[in-house]
Amino acid sequence: xxxxxxxxxxxxxxxxxxxxxxxxxxxxxxxxxxxxxxxxxxxxxxxxxxxxxxxxxxxxxxxxxxxxxxxxxxxxxxxxxxxxxxxxxxxxxxxxxxxxxxxxxxxxxxxxxxxxxxxxxxxxxxxxxxxxxxxxxxxxxxxxxxxxxxxxxxxxxxxxxxxxxxxxxxxxxxxxxxxxxxxxxxxxxxxxxxxxxxxxxxxxxxxxxxxxxxxxxxxxxxxxxxxxxxxxxxxxxxxxxxxxxxxxxxxxxxxxxxxxxxxxxxxxxxxxxxxxxxxxxxxxxxxxxxxxxxxxxxxxxxxxxxxxxxxxxxxxxxxxxxxxxxxxxxxxxxxxxxxxxxxxxxxxxxxxxxxxxxxxxxxxxxxxxxxxxxxxxxxxxxxxxxxxxxxxxxxxxxxxxxxxxxxxxxxxxxxxxxxxxxxxxxxxxxxxxxxxxxxxxxxxxxxxxxxxxxxxxxxxxxxxxxxxxxxxxxxxxxxxxxxxxxxxxxxxxxxxxxxxxxxxxxxxxxxxxxxxxxxxxxxxxxxxxxxxxxxxxxxxxxxxxxxxxxxxxxxxxxxxxxxxxxxxxxxxxxxxxxxxxxxxxxxxxxxxxxxxxxxxxxxxxxxxxxxxxxxxxxxxxxxxx
Numbered sequence: 001x002x003x004x005x006x007x008x009x010x011x012x013x014x015x016x017x018x019x020x021x022x023x024x025x026x027x028x029x030x031x032x033x034x035x036x037x038x039x040x041x042x043x044x045x046x047x048x049x050x051x052x053x054x055x056x057x058x059x060x061x062x063x064x065x066x067x068x069x070x071x072x073x074x075x076x077x078x079x080x081x082x083x084x085x086x087x088x089x090x091x092x093x094x095x096x097x098x099x100x101x102x103x104x105x106x107x108x109x110x111x112x113x114x115x116x117x118x119x120x121x122x123x124x125x126x127x128x129x130x131x132x133x134x135x136x137x138x139x140x141x142x143x144x145x146x147x148x149x150x151x152x153x154x155x156x157x158x159x160x161x162x163x164x165x166x167x168x169x170x171x172x173x174x175x176x177x178x179x180x181x182x183x184x185x186x187x188x189x190x191x192x193x194x195x196x197x198x199x200x201x202x203x204x205x206x207x208x209x210x211x212x213x214x215x216x217x218x219x220x221x222x223x224x225x226x227x228x229x230x231x232x233x234x235x236x237x238x239x240x241x242x243x244x245x246x247x248x249x250x251x252x253x254x255x256x257x258x259x260x261x262x263x264x265x266x267x268x269x270x271x272x273x274x275x276x277x278x279x280x281x282x283x284x285x286x287x288x289x290x291x292x293x294x295x296x297x298x299x300x301x302x303x304x305x306x307x308x309x310x311x312x313x314x315x316x317x318x319x320x321x322x323x324x325x326x327x328x329x330x331x332x333x334x335x336x337x338x339x340x341x342x343x344x345x346x347x348x349x350x351x352x353x354x355x356x357x358x359x360x361x362x363x364x365x366x367x368x369x370x371x372x373x374x375x376x377x378x379x380x381x382x383x384x385x386x387x388x389x390x391x392x393x394x395x396x397x398x399x400x401x402x403x404x405x406x407x408x409x410x411x412x413x414x415x416x417x418x419x420x421x422x423x424x425x426x427x428x429x430x431x432x433x434x435x436x437x438x439x440x441x442x443x444x445x446x447x448x449x450x451x452x453x454x455x456x457x458x459x460x461x462x463x464x465x466x467x468x469x470x471x472x473x474x475x476x477x478x479x480x481x482x483x484x485x486x487x488x489x490x491x492x493x494x495x496x497x498x499x500x501x502x503x504x505x506x507x508x509x510x511x512x513x514x515x516x517x518x519x520x521x522x523x524x525x526x527x528x529x530x531x532x533x534x535x536x537x538x539x540x541x542x543x544x545x546x547x548x549x550x551x552x553x554x555x556x557x558x559x560x561x562x563x564x565x566x567x568x569x570x571x572x573x574x575x576x577x578x579x580x581x582x583x584x585x586x587x588x589x590x591x592x593x594x595x596x597x598x599x600x601x602x603x604x605x606x607x608x609x610x611x612x613x614x615x616x617x618x619x620x621x622x623x624x625x
Contacts (some may be wrong), residue, residue: 010354011149013327013354014148014149014354015145015149016360017145017354018142018144018146018148019145020361020524020525021140021141021142021144021145021361021471021524022138022141022142022145022525023043023528023540023563024141024471024527025137025138025141025474026135026137026141026561026562026563027114027131027137027531027533027536027560027562028106028114028115028137028140028473029114029574030116030131030132030133030136030574031113031114031115031578032116032117032132033116033117033118034117034118035109035116035118035119036083036110037108037109037110038334039066039110040066040102040104041103041107041108041446042100042101042102043059043060043100043102043103044056044099044100044101045059045099046059046450046453047214047215047216051174051325051530051579053457055094055452056093056094056099056101057090059465060085060093060103061085061086061087061090062085062121062122062124062464063103063104063105064084064085064103064104064118064121064162065081065083065101065102066103066104066328069101071096071098071500072097073096073097073130073209073468078092078096078098079092079491080427082104084122085103097209097211098339099211099212101122104118104119105466106120107441107442107445107476108111108373112498112502113498115313115470117130117131117132121466123137124128124464125139126143127243132578132580133573133574133575133576133577133580133581134471134575135562135575136470137470137474137579139467140466140467140468140471143464144357144452144463144467144471147456147459147461148357150461169240169243170239170240170241170313171203171238171239171240172235172237173205173220173233173234173235173236174205174214174234175211175213175234176205176227176231176232176233176234177205177207177208177232178205178206178230178231179203179205179206179226179227179229179230179231180204180205180206180228181201181202181204181228182201182202182203182204183198183202184196184201184218184222185197185198185201185227186204186336187251187535188333188334189223189333189334190334190335190542191223192225192515193223193225193334194223194224194227195221195222195224195249195334196218196219196221196222196224196239197249198219198417198418199219199423200217200423201218202215202217202218203215203216203224203238203239204219209389218239220247220249221241221246221247222239222241223241224238224239224240225237225238225239225240226238228577244271244342245342246323246340246342246412247336247338247339248294248317248321248336248337248339248340248414248604249334249335249336249337250313250333250337251306251307251334252306252333253331253333254296254298254304254313255296255297255298255330256294256295256326256329256337257294257296257301257303257327258292258293258294258326258328259291259292260290260292260294261294261323261327261397265285265290266283266285266292267281267282268280268283269281279322279323280316280318280322280323281320281322281323282319282322282323284318284407287475288384288387289384291316292316292382293314293315293317294314294315294317294338295315295329296313302343304372305432306416311380311416312416314415315337315338315414316381316411316415318411319407319410320410321338321340321410322337322340322341324336324337324339325337339498346347353458356451356455357456360448360452361452361471361475361524362523362525363432363433363521363522363523363526365431365433367429368428369428369429369430369431369522370425370426370427370428370431371403371424371434372422372430372431372435372438373393373403373419373420373422373438374393374421374422374427374434374437375395375400375401375421375438376393376418376419376420376421377393377396377400377401377418377420378393378416378418378419379391379392379413379414379415379417379418379425380392380394380416381415382402384407385404387403387406387407388404388405388407388549389405390404390405390426391405391413393419393425405425405426410426410427411425412425414425421438422435422438422443432444432448432521435447438519441476441519444472444521445472445476447474449465449468449472452468455469457467471524474524475521475523475524475527476497476521476522477496477497477498478494478495478496478519478522479494479496479497479500479518479520480492480493480494480517480518480519480520481494481495481515482517482518484515485507485512485514485515485516487503487504487507487512487515488503489503494520495517495521496532516554528540528545529541531561533558533559533560533563533564534546534547534555535557535560535563535564535567536563536567536594538550539563560573561573562574567620616620
């Protein structure tokens with residue numbers, strides 16, 4: 001019964017998603033052959049937990065190479081710039097061991113209206129390069145929306161139970177080769193194993209030609225069973241870690257000293273129901289000036305300094321941290337002094353499927369999202385103000401960035417840590433708007449493509465990346481004015497990217513100052529309602545609001561997209577109705593006859609006037625009688 005009710009409700013949901021997608025993408029039409037862009041995106045294999053989920057070859061098939069793709073060993077050009085990557089060429093790229101390729105993408109297409117054929121690549125319905133006038137936006141919307149109805153009915157097949165993923169806690173080598181540590185900071189623990197101290201390190205296995213066969217992110221606190229430069233065999237254990245806790249590890253040896261850790265004030269004893277053991281858990285103190293912390297002291301009772309000028313061995317503890325060591329206890333480098341339980345195994349049911357896709361396309365901020373650093377630099381902590389903790393990230397050059405973190409949220413970075421732009425300071429789901437701010441349009445698009453694909457992949461549905469890219473391009477087509485310069489724009493105004501660029505070109509040509517804008521990331525509903533065409537927006541949702549707004553602004557609709565033309569009953573600007581065929585005349589090729597030649601040519605066929613109308617010369621009647 002649950003399955004049947006779900007199916008009915010979700011079919012409606014999925015149909016609405018398709019409608020919104022069609023509406024936002026309907027004016028994405030192939031408008032020209034080549035926009036002449038010099039920009040593109042890198043594509044490599046998709047890996048998760050060291051396993052290849054999707055090969056690079058499958059991802060670049062039918063796309064157009066931006067630059068020449070050259071074999072690293074023979075210097076032979078496999079694919080020329082602006083050439084489509086066919087099945088044979090894709091196989092050659094794989095055989096040459098190239099692990100990432102720069103291709104043209106809808107996201108970086110410079111076409112003023114619509115999209116150009118080379119940035120789109122192969123028309124997946126016909127298996128050849130897309131032709132001008134193809135309505136690729138509608139195709140993209142239907143390609144994403146149609147499996148939505150399948151996603152919805154899938155609960156019916158699973159029977160409501162979620163397929164929970166077993167947490168991985170170890171890493172094995174998938175190939176033979178030489179171990180290479182990338183940006184990994186380690187320390188040897190009391191068992192002689194290396195323990196990872198930072199969060200953004202990777203382990204790579206390199207073959208004898210120096211090609212990276214596999215790369216895996218390694219988590220903080222992982223114990224490594226190999227050293228940098230070791231030879232490894234398939235199936236060899238490389239590392240293991242505790243998947244259920246985030247450890248706080250000391251990088252130096254010394255004596256544990258507690259600060260502001262008082263029983264009943266900042267710490268309470270809890271008895272574990274399962275094991276019957278008691279644990280000390282940090283609780284949020286009522287007094288904002290108390291900062292529970294653990295320091296590591298030397299023989300002279302001084303806090304030990306870290307190597308490489310990374311501050312001192314002092315670890316701040318926030319709400320919910322379990323303390324594992326006692327005051328005065330001697331610790332060695334690599335010991336775990338405290339840990340934080342992780343929210344374990346989030347079950348992935350397909351009910352997370354359709355709502356998750358909608359959440360991504362509507363550009364919603366997730367609840368309790370991670371706070372990410374917008375700059376690369378070193379972390380330091382400021383004062384607690386109004387119950388919020390200040391985290392400061394100081395780059396080598398430029399202004400430091402400050403983030404206020406609410407109490408009770410666990411900060412996953414420590415004093416003196418180096419963070420990259422886009423790295424999380426607080427655990428939680430990622431907010432796409434922050435990715436756009438910190439890392440830019442390409443990284444945001446990559447995140448969205450991967451997240452949407454993950455939902456469909458769990459259901460065994462295959463969608464080509466380019467469809468999602470078309471929708472993302474439409475979501476990013478507006479710009480917020482940060483500095484109007486000498487243009488006609490106002491501060492904080494939202495304008496179409498095309499209008500923004502055209503205005504800037506005019507202003508620069510006149511020798512004046514151009515406007516500065518930052519890309520806006522709008523959800524599909526909002527993007528549909530803020531199109532240039534008010535007829536298309538009014539026929540979508542909130543009709544009265546859209547029409548009153550348009551009349552107040554005195555807008556004109558130039559009937560550029562499909563929808564406006566359908567409503568006005570005109571020929572749609574796609575297929576044979578597209579702009580380039582407007583001036584084409586249809587007729588047969590016939591040789592032109594010069595004047596005057598007609599008399600000589602036809603004189604023997606013309607009938608003299610004095611002949612009886614019913615009889616031709618030769619005595620034949622009109623009807624062959």
